[in-house]
Amino acid sequence: MAQRKKNAIPKALARVHDTARGRMKRLRVTLRELGVGHAVITNPVDVGYLTGFLGGDSVLVVGTGKPTIISDRRYEEELDAFRPIAKITMRSGTMSGAIAEVLGELHERGSLDGVALQADHLTVGAESALREACKKKVPVRSIRHASGLVADLRIAKDESEIRHIRAAARIQQDALLAALEYLRPGMTELEFTAELEYQMKTRGSSTPAFGTIVAAGANGSHPHYSPADVPIARNSTLLIDWGATHMGYRSDMTRTFGFGRWPRQMREVYGVVLEAHEAAASAIKPGVTGRELDAIARKVITDAGYGEAFAHSLGHGLGMDVHENPRLSAQSDDVLDTGHVVTIEPGIYLPGIGGVRIEDDYAVTPRGRRNLCTLPKDIEWATI
């Protein structure tokens, strides 16, 4: 067997580098359209998307020429792997000082032709600190704000990103099935949450995708409930909204169970929510708007007399963040396109009684949609 070249980059890492190069190239096109030469990427999730470095606490200066990742010594070792695609600078002083330093060098070399800052991430305070630090190094009028710089790229997922979300969904599904084996009457919401998160973590999800919701009975009527030291009783509903992460991507599902006998009204409500879910999900395709999908689900619920009880929007984009574009709501003009990944999560909430929400994650395909989740949703399966 041929000996491996000493400095060869392992295949997996080479792929990460290729993906990063492709994404930064697409960002450069956006920058040209905006009429700026460079961008300072301060949102760590965006830095992760563009470079493949998920460590956090780092800033990317990208534009014409080789990009620069500014970090600190804690990440020195990890960042060595990213030297083929970026210069790595370890800061010792403030981040704004280090950014100003990099921009100043570009300006001196005559290659800084305008800078875009991330208006949707940088705080007012951080922006003014950065301007102050740049004062004597960079012409201030060349600094501009831009929104959605990277979000607009992230909205369309490639095949590998969709695979990561599906892998996260598989983890969360397997974890739920394993955790349900331990469900006993009297177990508290917190205990079940702990068990569910344990099962996700041992399956490789480094963190839950968001704060897990386990809501017993009437607690399900709060869409954003936090699990508490409350026993789960039989013959009532159990709403579980949970998600896993895989390779920086997130999944997000909700199932509502009848634990024992369904309370009569909740059984009816379940049917309405499921119908609303299926109606909206089967309308997903390129060209449909967030507003249209929301209206489809809302109509089913309103026609059944529960319109007032569906007090949130239908869904949201999903990816490296749990809430991304596009938005599916009554106010959303976002137009779905191939590669978008969205949640569909209609719900009905009855104060003092309980709530039902049913949520899956869908990837938009050229001809429609693909459900990335595989757990059943029928009421027989949901009766445990």
Place this chain on the structure above:
Amino acid sequence: MAQRKKNAIPKALARVHDTARGRMKRLRVTLRELGVGHAVITNPVDVGYLTGFLGGDSVLVVGTGKPTIISDRRYEEELDAFRPIAKITMRSGTMSGAIAEVLGELHERGSLDGVALQADHLTVGAESALREACKKKVPVRSIRHASGLVADLRIAKDESEIRHIRAAARIQQDALLAALEYLRPGMTELEFTAELEYQMKTRGSSTPAFGTIVAAGANGSHPHYSPADVPIARNSTLLIDWGATHMGYRSDMTRTFGFGRWPRQMREVYGVVLEAHEAAASAIKPGVTGRELDAIARKVITDAGYGEAFAHSLGHGLGMDVHENPRLSAQSDDVLDTGHVVTIEPGIYLPGIGGVRIEDDYAVTPRGRRNLCTLPKDIEWATI
């Protein structure tokens, strides 16, 4: 027994209201000093601190007159309990529109005498959306930026806040002892992390205080390591940096164990780190600066020949956020005062070999300090 008055507010809730009133009163003093009548509190943690409402996604407009909490229908039920201390407004449109509405009304009534925005929380984009929404309702020159508005209040904890942090520390300590019962050679870092977080959650910690670090052997040399599918081997070190939450407050500790036999150099390193910890901790008292404490610990480590291997700052303030003021670092002019709570966490990191960090949480008292953590730190205890 006398019958309870129908509309009486339960004692615990009345206490929450009293605390909120006191904190908002202190904020009003700050606002007067700044020369503004009102502030728009957009940081949800600050809203929680000032009002006692921990639900999130809500904004507080506070100043002269009764304050207003702007939220949405998801939180309608929960917010009912806060009507004694604030007007509650449910928005249906955007948050900036709803804030502009509230400010506009104050202006119309002639009671808006300048507004401070949170420069250290509001993004550049959100700020300009808010200005745009306010345009026709509020004189734009009355809108100002302020930094540290609430952080400066939060830095000094009262007795009940310190109790909450101590309760969080107790949860995390009990959880560690319980999880260690399950530690076996070959168990992976992720499995142990899952067990530890399970134990914290079942003890009432709704979420870990931050991403738990469990680093086996050489992985301990990365101060910000993420646990992976890596088996924990005997006769090596095991670094655990973990934290719990209680009533919105966080605790944060690190212990490094010798799992079986200590690798020789690591045993020596442990002694140095422990000495640095004790030296800095025993110097905590009102009046000392973050820089001075950092220097005390750093000198011990540098004198032992490991100065280069202590590549982060000594510690940080702790409260509702895991990183707050004051900062304990070589750059910090922060002066410690009674009621501050800080971590002391020196470390030594040897690439390819491992790392040792030892961290406890201290409350500054009039005459010195009080350790809020009770787990031992001696090497005999840390050998398992």
